[in-house]
Each structure stands twice: as C-alpha cells, then as structure tokens.
Amino acid sequence: xxxxxxxxxxxxxxxxxxxxxxxxxxxxxxxxxxxxxxxxxxxxxxxxxxxxxxxxxxxxxxxxxxxxxxxxxxxxxxxxxxxxxxxxxxxxxxxxxxxxxxxxxxxxxxxxxxxxxxxxxxxxxxxxxxxxxxxxxxxxxxxxxxxxxxxxxxxxxxxxxxxxxxxxxxxxxxxxxxxxxxxxxxxxxxxxxxxxxxxxxxxxxxxxxxxxx
Numbered sequence: 298x299x300x301x302x303x304x305x306x307x308x309x310x311x312x313x314x315x316x317x318x319x320x321x322x323x324x325x326x327x328x329x330x331x332x333x334x335x336x337x338x339x340x341x342x343x344x345x346x347x348x349x350x351x352x353x354x355x356x357x358x359x360x361x362x363x364x365x366x367x368x369x370x371x372x373x374x375x376x377x378x379x380x381x382x383x384x385x386x387x388x389x390x391x392x393x394x395x396x397x398x399x400x401x402x403x404x405x406x407x408x409x410x411x412x413x414x415x416x417x418x419x420x421x422x423x424x425x426x427x428x429x430x431x432x433x434x435x436x437x438x439x440x441x442x443x444x445x446x447x448x449x450x451x452x453x454x455x456x457x458x459x460x461x462x463x464x465x466x467x468x469x470x471x472x473x474x475x476x477x478x479x480x481x482x483x484x485x486x487x488x489x490x491x492x493x494x495x496x497x498x499x500x501x502x503x504x505x506x507x508x509x510x
Contacts, residue, residue: 316425320411323432327400327442332393338443344368345444346395349380353387375510376446395444402448403441407431409459416466453508457501 330336348369351362361377363369383398384390407428415424431437440447 310422313422313425316422316429320425320429320432323429324404327403327432327438331396331400331442332391334392336392336396336443337439338445339439342444345372345376346380346392349377349384349395350387350390352377353381353384353390356386372446373510375507379449380444392444396442399440399444399448400442402452403432403437406448406452406455409455413459413462413466416463450508453504456504456508460501 344365347365348361348363348371351364352358352360355362358378358381359374361369361374379398380395383394385394410431411424411428413424414427415421418424432441442448
C-alpha cells in the first residue's frame with residue numbers, strides 16, 4: 298500500500314526533514330526499553346504471558362494451559378499463538394521478543410496512516426506529521442508496544458477500510474486535476490468502486506476474521 302505519486306524531491310523542505318527526524322525519534326522511542334520491567338502496561342500482560350508460556354511448554358497449540366483459576370480461555374488462541382511463535386516455543390522467552398509483534402503492527406499502521414494522509418494532501422510533510430501524531434497518543438504507546446491485543450486487532454480490522462480508501466484515492470487522482478473540488482465523482486470512478494473481485498472480498502473477509510480473532 299505504498300504511494301505511487303507522492304510529492305517529488307522538491308517537496309523535501311526543512312519542515313519535511315524536521316518531521317522525518319521527529320518520526321525517527323518516535324520509532325526509536327517505541328523500540329528502546331521494549332524488554333524493560335517498567336514498560337508502560339497493565340497487569341493483564343503478565344496474565345497473557347503466563348498462559349502463553351505454559352501452553353508453549355506443553356508443546357501443543359491447544360488446549361491453552363494456565364495455573365490461574367478461571368483464566369485459561371480469557372482471550373482467543375491467536376493472541377497466545379503469537380507469543381508462542383515470537384518466543385520460539387520458550388527458547389527465546391523474554392518480554393522484548395513477546396512485545397515486538399505489537400510494535401511491528403503499530404509501525405505498519407503508522408506507515409499506512411502517513412501514506413494515506415500524504416496521498417490525500419499531496420504533501421509529504423503532512424503525511425509525516427500524521428504518523429507522528431498517531432505515535433504520540435498515550436493509548437497508542439501504551440497498547441501499541443506491549444503484549445496485548447490492541448495493535449494487531451487495530452491493524453487487521455483497519456486493513457479493509459484503508460484498502461478501499463486507497464483504491465478510491467488511486468481511482469480519483471487522475472480526475473482531480475480536471476474536476477473541481479465540489480465536482481461529483483466520475484462514472485468511471487463509481488464503476489471502479491463496484492468491480493472488486495471475489496478474491497478481494499475473500500481477502501478483506503479474512504482480514505476482518507483475523508482482527509476478530
């Protein structure tokens with residue numbers, strides 16, 4: 298979902314470079330201290346880690362294993378499978394490894410947000426600004442780098458929306474230079490929006506299913 302007609306090098310002004318530097322700093326902030334004991338999180342993370350660790354020790358994907366009463370099937374298995382794979386079935390069991398998938402998901406969402414805003418505005422600096430703003434939210438930081446469901450859930454549930462938005466932007470871009478800002482979408486754009494193939498529908502359905510899981 299990378300942009301194909303973003304502003305060229307002449308748009309890389311001092312402001313753009315400043316936003317790019319700020320974004321790099323934000324990404325570094327999300328990565329540093331990832332395995333720390335005092336990372337901004339909540340107690341649920343340790344419960345999920347406990348279940349994932351014991352399930353990995355059993356050598357089986359299912360059933361989920363837990364020593365805590367009434368805390369075995371508290372979340373769908375996909376969350377615990379993510380930790381099992383990230384921790385290499387207990388051979389690399391540390392908090393940095395378990396939290397890394399959430400950070401990757403968060404940065405993927407950031408990439409999409411920045412790309413879409415840059416595409417809509419035609420200004421790279423605004424796209425970088427949007428990416429920085431997304432990473433600056435406390436809730437993004439708290440749930441976007443810890444072993445919780447929020448980051449992968451947000452990514453997969455937003456894939457269909459961003460895909461349809463990106464498709465519409467790509468279809469309408471050639472017409473924007475000819476039509477005014479208040480002009481109605483052309484018939485070709487409307488037709489293009491109705492020509493999603495069955496494979497695309499299946500893909501969007503799978504993305505929704507993974508998000509719900």
